[in-house]
Amino acid sequence: MPSVVSSTTAGEKHGPQTGVRYGPALTLLASLFFMWGFITVINNTLLPHLRSVFDLTYTQTTLIESVWFVAYFVASIPSAKLIERIGYQKSLVAGLLVMAAGSMGMMLAASIPSYGVTLFMLFVIASGITLLQVAANPYVVVVGSPETASSRLNLVQAMNSAGTMLAPLFGAYLILGRSKGGTSASGTVLTDAERLADAQSVILPYGLVAAALIVLAVIIARFPLPAMGTANARLPKDERKKLSLWHHRNLVFGVPAIFIYLIAEIGVANLFVNFVSRPDIANLTHEHAGRYLTILWGGMMVGRFAGSAIMQRYDAAKVLAVFSIGAFVVMMITVFASGPVAMWSLILVGLFHSIMFPTIFTLGIKGLGPLTEEGSGLLVMAIAGGALVIVQGWLADTYGLQNSFLLTAACELYVLFYALWGSKPTNALIDPAPAVAQPDSTSQ
Structure with a gap:
């Protein structure tokens, strides 16, 4: 495929420079x-x-x-x-x-x-x-x-x-x-x-x-x-017509992975205060419950720092699989437990959610080469999944707030599927080439 050859050449010519x-x-x-x-x-x-x-x-x-x-x-x-x-x-x-x-x-x-x-x-x-x-x-x-x-x-x-x-x-x-x-x-x-x-x-x-x-x-x-x-540079129109985003499995399954993950993240954040305020969970005022929400967000920060270090040694997809299993387990505990156990299990999901968006995003654009910008646009567009938090609200009204977190648990299973199979690249053009040590000419 001509575009693959030209991209590889570009990547070789513009590789990282010593001391950059x-x-x-x-x-x-x-x-x-x-x-x-x-x-x-x-x-x-x-x-x-x-x-x-x-x-x-x-x-x-x-x-x-x-x-x-x-x-x-x-x-x-x-x-x-x-x-x-x-x-x-x-x-x-x-x-x-x-x-x-x-x-x-x-x-x-x-x-x-x-x-x-x-x-x-x-x-x-x-x-x-x-x-x-x-x-x-x-x-x-x-x-x-x-x-x-x-x-x-x-x-x-x-x-x-x-x-x-x-x-x-x-x-x-x-x-x-x-x-x-x-x-x-x-x-x-x-x-x-x-x-x-x-x-x-x-x-x-x-x-x-x-x-x-x-x-x-x-x-x-x-x-x-x-x-x-230049490995990620936009191709001329005639060469671009030979390429399709839909030939890349990691992107095709990555877009719904981002969409579904956002349903989980936003649903937990929006319903957290109401959930932990319940008499059978932690019996807190909304003000005090909000302080525990800060701990949930803090867990996401800690998880991302830890995930960054872990991925220096272990494959990103495998790390994502482990975190998704952890998220599923704590969400099931949230659904079936009560009292402080249910509250802290819901707080812990922040730690397991931490690496999901950046890791899915990275795996989703892997091997897209000159299609990176378009693939990135689709993945960011999938953040609109957060708007479907209303689905969990309907489930909470219909089947109960605690049972509504079964939707979150189902979302974690899709992320696990993506980590184990959906994230494997197909028809990879080239891994994104490292940046060169010179200013972006388009910004001058």
């Missing part, structure tokens, strides 16, 4: 993962806040979460096309600026205040994060040795988890802690003046977020990020 250090680039990229994890989890603070400000029904409140994940579905393929046109570095800068624009739009929405404008601006922020995801994830995969790609992505994804840990504290202090609705007893009726004041409490935190994003965009625009190498 990728640490500074990975450190900078880790800050991106931190920021989008941080901003995503601020939503968990916004949901009760906006429900109070706009006097929303539960349907209107859950629409906020759905709009966020729908953005991944809508923006992923356009993001991949944009990366093909302007390159990775400019796309990273564009993603940060789109997020900054959405954050400033949230300040506008709070000033009006407007539920509709809020939904639109959250969609804008999520679209910017989608562009970062499509650009940054594959970049981390190919910026070094293919053998340690999963280890690298788990390492920087650990910074994403660090952001998810700190965001609830930030939101609780600067949003809930500065609002009447956030500090009043449940059921307190707010006056129109109090609702307006509460809405405006969002202005300061989102102003700080917008400023941080703009500063980071300037730094990345001026940073000499290494180029990805």
Whole structure:
């Protein structure tokens, strides 16, 4: 196949140079993962806040979460096309600026205040994060040795988890802690003046977020990020027609693996507080239950650091299989146990979920060569699976909250199937070539 030969040649010509250090680039990229994890989890603070400000029904409140994940579905393929046109570095800068624009739009929405404008601006922020995801994830995969790609992505994804840990504290202090609705007893009726004041409490935190994003965009625009190498370069149209994403089993089964995993992750996070607050589980207030949710996110961070180290020595697919078995076991304990045992088993699933997204992503784009950008776009689009958390909500209403976690257990089994069989590459073009030590020419 001509394209395979040309890609291999390119990879040989542009292999890693002696003495090249990728640490500074990975450190900078880790800050991106931190920021989008941080901003995503601020939503968990916004949901009760906006429900109070706009006097929303539960349907209107859950629409906020759905709009966020729908953005991944809508923006992923356009993001991949944009990366093909302007390159990775400019796309990273564009993603940060789109997020900054959405954050400033949230300040506008709070000033009006407007539920509709809020939904639109959250969609804008999520679209910017989608562009970062499509650009940054594959970049981390190919910026070094293919053998340690999963280890690298788990390492920087650990910074994403660090952001998810700190965001609830930030939101609780600067949003809930500065609002009447956030500090009043449940059921307190707010006056129109109090609702307006509460809405405006969002202005300061989102102003700080917008400023941080703009500063980071300037730094990345001026940073000499290494180029990805020509093994992953976009092919001419006539050669591209000979290739198909659907010939790669690891991608074909990887897209539903990401989709199904997100159902599990978001379902656990959204229903955690309600579950552990039950009298037969831990009998906690929502406030105290929220503190235990921080431990769950912390487990994800610890698991990613540990997974990064483990994958330096062991095959990524085998590690994924072990973690998926662990996740299945603790979810079954959650379903059939009670009291603190059920609570702590649900907390432990964060540890086992930790490596799933970055490892599935890395395995999914393995061997795609010049199709890497498009494959990355499909995998990020699959994050829209988080919007189907409503399915678990229906199961909880129909069959009981504890029984609804059987859906999560079923999701873990699909991840196990992917690790053992679905992730095996077919028709591999070439493993992504390590980046060369020169600036990305498309960003100059």
